Amino acid sequence: MSKPDFTIMPRAELRQYILDHREDDEAFQTYLDRFTSEEAVIFPAPESIEDLDNFPELYQQNLEWLRKQV
Numbered sequence: 001m002s003k004p005d006f007t008i009m010p011r012a013e014l015r016q017y018i019l020d021h022r023e024d025d026e027a028f029q030t031y032l033d034r035f036t037s038e039e040a041v042i043f044p045a046p047e048s049i050e051d052l053d054n055f056p057e058l059y060q061q062n063l064e065w066l067r068k069q070v
Contacts, residue, residue, distance in 0.1 A: 006030040011069050034069075 006014055006027050011034060018027050046052050 003027075 003024075003026070004017065006017075007030065009017065011031075014027065014031050014034075018024065018031055021027060046055065
């Protein structure tokens, strides 16, 4: 049986593959690489009440970014 191409597999599908094939280190490494890719956007945790004023906007941006990943 041949392995799927993890580089083109959508994130949700790759996650499910990893859950079904926990021994597949190559799939797991590909999944980790996506989290550390240079395209990833990191949203810092709010440090004050004022930071929470921007939360709805940042949350919406994150949702849009996640939709593009699937």
